[in-house]
Amino acid sequence: MTNRCRVKVCGITRLxxxxxxxxLGVDMLxxxxxxxSPRSISIEECAAITDQLRxxxxxxxxxxxxxxxxxxxxxxxxxxxxxxxxxxxxxxTVEQANILASKFAINAYKAFRGLPLQVDHAAYPQPADLxxxxxxxxxxxxxxxxxxxxxxxxxxxxxxxxxxxxxxxAGGITPLNAGQAITQVKPWGIDLASGVESxxxxxxxxxxxxxxxxxxxxxxxxxxxxx
Numbered sequence: 001m002t003n004r005c006r007v008k009v010c011g012i013t014r015l016x017x018x019x020x021x022x023x024l025g026v027d028m029l030x031x032x033x034x035x036x037s038p039r040s041i042s043i044e045e046c047a048a049i050t051d052q053l054r055x056x057x058x059x060x061x062x063x064x065x066x067x068x069x070x071x072x073x074x075x076x077x078x079x080x081x082x083x084x085x086x087x088x089x090x091x092x093t094v095e096q097a098n099i100l101a102s103k104f105a106i107n108a109y110k111a112f113r114g115l116p117l118q119v120d121h122a123a124y125p126q127p128a129d130l131x132x133x134x135x136x137x138x139x140x141x142x143x144x145x146x147x148x149x150x151x152x153x154x155x156x157x158x159x160x161x162x163x164x165x166x167x168x169x170a171g172g173i174t175p176l177n178a179g180q181a182i183t184q185v186k187p188w189g190i191d192l193a194s195g196v197e198s199x200x201x202x203x204x205x206x207x208x209x210x211x212x213x214x215x216x217x218x219x220x221x222x223x224x225x226x227x
Contacts, residue, residue, distance in 0.1 A: 005189060006027040006168075008192070020208060028189070030191070031081065039201040050062050063083060064083045071099050074108075111137075139172060152169065155184075158185045173190050173195050174195035174196075
């Protein structure tokens with residue numbers, strides 16, 4: 001497994017933002033199907049974006065974010081929207097996740113809010129596809145399901161996140177602190193939404209460019225240290 005830190009930008013609602021992210025080298029894009037989210041997107045809106053992305057950025061992984069949606073609806077949404085995986089960001093059980101993976105053959109991984117992680121995190125199905133995360137660690141805010149801008153405790157995360165797993169680190173990451181998050185926690189990837197926005201669902205080009213420059217600098221330093 002390479003030590004390069006990946007980047008996921010979540011809460012995509014506009015084609016121009018998606019294409020810019022792909023151009024800048026963002027590895028994964030997240031589309032939020034939680035209707036209570038200010039970044040919520042419909043199946044039709046998502047499909048219109050992913051149709052263009054598959055043509056212009058075929059290697060970019062496209063991920064749907066779901067909160068307590070019935071398994072059948074998740075599978076139908078993934079297929080209709082042209083997505084590669086489901087991020088389960090609610091209170092989904094191991095049984096529900098297993099049905100999604102086994103019955104519908106959908107790549108899925110669980111997002112966990114707060115630390116320590118749930119003790120059964122390893123029981124959840126995890127994509128074998130090396131371009132997809134196996135789990136996500138987010139800040140825990142009562143009554144909210146991500147996208148809050150609240151910061152996860154990186155000291156805790158550095159000692160409690162499972163080693164050798166493809167872990168996405170989320171929660172309060174911005175272009176200004178992304179390098180610190182990567183250096184301190186050493187996650188497989190980082191996940192941002194509000195940290196690169198001018199408004200919910202509206203990505204800021206300057207912030208995106210600053211983010212990718214920061215990540216590329218850290219990745220280059222890591223590679224230089226290995227050689």
